[in-house]
Amino acid sequence: MSLASGSYQYPLLGVFWTIFEIFLWVIWFWILITVFIDIFRSHDLNGWGKALWFLFVLFIPLIGVLVYLIARGGKMHERAVRTAQQQDQQFRQYVQDAAGSGNTADQLAKLADLRDRGVITPAEFEAQKAKVLAS
Secondary structure (H helix, E strand, O other): OHHHHHOOOOHHHHHHHHHHHHHHHHHHHHHHHHHHHHHHHOOOOOHHHHHHHHHHHHHOHHHHHHHHHHHHHHHHHHHHHHHHHHHHHHHHHHHHHHHOOOOHHHHHHHHHHHHHHOOOOHHHHHHHHHHHHHO
8 A cells, every 4th residue: 555655746747647648639639630531621632642641641640640731731721711711601691591681561661761861862762672672
């Protein structure tokens, strides 16, 4: 019993290092999975290129990931940004479709209020009214 308690003098430091190692493993697998996903989503690589990158990263993971990030990291970032922008645009379109702009009577009432307050001219009112009624 005294052997077990005397061999480990800093249990809090041991917990810290264990958490730190787990954190590094999680980051490593995250990067590895991200690289594999990028390899297969890349439209500028043909099938053989994808196969070679996949095998390189699979059999020599540390060097393969580093080489991939150096060689294709910029394109990887551009694809991620483009994908995020497309998702944001699709989300905004969904929200606009789901929210709608109210029914026709509400829209016409708002237009009439704007016309009455002098914000829009009667000609603009008629043009907007025609758009609302056409949709």
